[in-house]
Amino acid sequence: MTLTQHDIDQEIAAEHAAYEKRVADGAPVEHHPRRGYAPYRSSVLRHPKQPPVVVDASRDPELVELHSPAFGHRDVTEIDNDLTRHHRGEPVGERITVSGRLLDRDGRPVRGQLIEIWQANSAGRYAHQREQHDAPLDPNFTGFGRTLTGADGTYRFTTIQPGPYPWRNHDNAWRPAHIHFSLFGSAFTQRLVTQMYFPNDPLFPYDPILQSVTDDAARQRLIATYDHNLSVPEFSLGYHWDIVLDGPAATWIEEGR
Amino acid sequence: MTKIDTSRPESVLPTPSHTVGPFYGYALPFRGGEDIAPLGHPDTITVHGYVYDGEGVGLPDALVEVWGADPEGNVPAVDGSIRRDPASGGYVGRNGVEFTGWGRIQTDADGHWYARTLRPGARGDSAPYLSVCVFARGLLMHLFTRVYLPGDPAALAADPLLAGLDDARRETLVAREETAGTYRFDIRLQGEGETVFLEFT
Numbered sequence: 001m002t003l004t005q006h007d008i009d010q011e012i013a014a015e016h017a018a019y020e021k022r023v024a025d026g027a028p029v030e031h032h033p034r035r036g037y038a039p040y041r042s043s044v045l046r047h048p049k050q051p052p053v054v055v056d057a058s059r060d061p062e063l064v065e066l067h068s069p070a071f072g073h074r075d076v077t078e079i080d081n082d083l084t085r086h087h088r089g090e091p092v093g094e095r096i097t098v099s100g101r102l103l104d105r106d107g108r109p110v111r112g113q114l115i116e117i118w119q120a121n122s123a124g125r126y127a128h129q130r131e132q133h134d135a136p137l138d139p140n141f142t143g144f145g146r147t148l149t150g151a152d153g154t155y156r157f158t159t160i161q162p163g164p165y166p167w168r169n170h171d172n173a174w175r176p177a178h179i180h181f182s183l184f185g186s187a188f189t190q191r192l193v194t195q196m197y198f199p200n201d202p203l204f205p206y207d208p209i210l211q212s213v214t215d216d217a218a219r220q221r222l223i224a225t226y227d228h229n230l231s232v233p234e235f236s237l238g239y240h241w242d243i244v245l246d247g248p249a250a251t252w253i254e255e256g257r
Numbered sequence: 258m259t260k261i262d263t264s265r266p267e268s269v270l271p272t273p274s275h276t277v278g279p280f281y282g283y284a285l286p287f288r289g290g291e292d293i294a295p296l297g298h299p300d301t302i303t304v305h306g307y308v309y310d311g312e313g314v315g316l317p318d319a320l321v322e323v324w325g326a327d328p329e330g331n332v333p334a335v336d337g338s339i340r341r342d343p344a345s346g347g348y349v350g351r352n353g354v355e356f357t358g359w360g361r362i363q364t365d366a367d368g369h370w371y372a373r374t375l376r377p378g379a380r381g382d383s384a385p386y387l388s389v390c391v392f393a394r395g396l397l398m399h400l401f402t403r404v405y406l407p408g409d410p411a412a413l414a415a416d417p418l419l420a421g422l423d424d425a426r427r428e429t430l431v432a433r434e435e436t437a438g439t440y441r442f443d444i445r446l447q448g449e450g451e452t453v454f455l456e457f458t
């Protein structure tokens with residue numbers, strides 16, 4: 001039997017209602033998706049059934065997870081953060097500037113750390129061999145970038161507005177336009193991979209991946225803000241997106257090596 | 258709203274995790290990601306295994322990151338894991354001399370991965386281990402686990418994490434030595450023999 005959008009909508013609504021009830025009954029707010037979120041069908045066989053074992057990092061400051069791998073200027077070239085300049089010609093699509101700050105749970109900037117992004121092109125096609133979507137590849141766009149955060153935690157990318165694209169979770173499933181982000185903090189415990197969305201996308205309510213974040217306020221934190229001050233005259237539209245890493249880290253003084 | 262006002266601590270809340278998806282393969286893996294040990298280093302070990310789903314099928318699209326201390330137990334602070342060539346924009350790879358302690362490996366079509374790194378030394382109260390972080394399509398939030406190496410039963414028995422687990426679960430975190438310096442460590446995301454995954458607070 002074909003799984004329809006209507007089926008998925010009902011499952012999303014049920015998961016959302018169950019979450020709201022848990023919170024009303026006194027359970028804590030959930031900032032992250034549950035790993036077992038059935039409306040996203042790929043999660044069904046790929047999430048642990050046992051609860052994670054808690055490691056209290058404050059009891060052992062020597063844990064290697066409280067430190068992060070280091071990245072430096074050898075690992076990033078000067079144009080890695082401008083995805084429109086990785087080929088001889090200009091990519092097709094609307095140029096955008098995406099910028100913000102990388103912060104920890106205490107609002108402190110994460111300095112000199114690696115941010116990697118990847119995305120579909122303006123037609124909604126990834127430069128990946130296994131990608132089946134019948135939309136054109138752009139010979140002038142790969143859709144992969146890197147940067148190191150500045151001393152105040154800021155980052156900045158120039159790229160092309162990605163297109164939405166279909167996928168096979170259910171019949172007529174479409175992903176809202178998004179950019180994938182991979183982030184390192186000052187501790188490996190803060191490692192994060194996520195996706196940034198664009199404001200007012202009509203596909204939001206239909207997407208089980210975005211809706212896997214069942215907390216309404218948390219979901220909003222995945223959506224960038226249009227920022228006219230970031231728009232570059234005659235060149236690109238600007239979006240602002242601050243990122244807050246979860247997880248314990250070493251103290252500020254210990255971290256400042 | 259995604260401009261965070263750091264003067265208001267109540268507004269500083271975590272950015273939610275999302276799956277890495279199926280199409281990171283042209284972006285995140287890099288040449289030599291699995292070859293972390295400096296060339297010819299006498300303390301080099303190989304750790305390898307499969308990542309399995311709840312039906313025992315290997316994941317052809319999992320991404321495994323490995324992070325560990327050096328043989329003296331020191332945390333590497335050197336960059337250069339993913340050195341780039343500024344002329345071509347490609348990779349030049351690690352320099353084969355410095356030890357960054359970190360690697361990234363995409364599983365192959367069978368779900369198999371390997372890492373060649375240095376045998377980690379002990380830190381604090383813990384027995385020696387490698388920290389591992391797993392990403393995959395279908396996994397809405399990454400999973401942390403640890404690869405403990407066999408050979409020092411006293412250290413393993415005294416390890417604060419392992420000591421709190423029953424035998425069957427504990428076994429999922431201790432690699433099996435196949436030949437000298439080569440260890441097998443499978444990661445089972447779900448079901449029988451499910452690997453112990455960690456949450457840091």
